[in-house]
Ligand SMILES: [Zn+2]
């Protein structure tokens with residue numbers, strides 16, 4: 337580009353062009369009410385109901401902070417699953433648009449919801465945040481892993497360490513068509529902990545959506561094997 341004199345100018349030109357092109361694809365219209373200037377306007381952000389009552393995701397029993405209840409405890413490696421909202425309405429639409437349309441502008445409003453719920457849960461101690469990994473093939477196709485972006489954003493804002501602790505070593509079929517027990521089977525051997533030294537650590541495992549809990553469970557099992565003391569799932573939404 338003859339009119340650009342320095343590397344800096346080239347960089348600025350390219351990033352302005354990128355923003356311009358993204359603006360053409362996503363003309364920043366609120367996905368819920370259509371007002372312009374936002375991907376999700378503040379008013380609609382405010383309409384997302386953050387869950388006030390926490391439950392054990394396996395049996396639905398009320399359980400503070402989403403702790404796995406006494407009855408479900410035996411068969412679970414998870415300490416609990418902290419759920420910000422029900423998977424429906426505006427939040428469902430936002431997650432879809434982030435994931436499948438690549439509208440990463442939604443990371444911030446969604447990340448804020450995650451942070452709010454996490455702060456309310458008051459988990460403290462030696463925390464390391466991580467996220468459910470995508471298989472490399474899927475990540476390359478999508479260009480990003482939404483759970484990783486959410487996890488990093490959350491960790492930075494609340495001041496906890498973020499580490500990639502897991503690797504997805506098996507590319508599994510989409511989980512949607514399977515029942516709960518089939519889901520667990522389908523995920524056998526799918527994840528591997530990258531480190532063997534997590535003893536005494538509390539892990540916050542971030543994912544966008546939790547359906548049956550099978551994915552979080554498979555990850556938690558590996559993290560426990562690596563010595564983690566507690567593994568908390570932290571998800572934006574729970575449901576189908
Ligand atoms: Zn709106």
Ligand SMILES: [Zn+2]
Nearest residue numbers: 392395405408
């Ligand atoms: Zn339970």
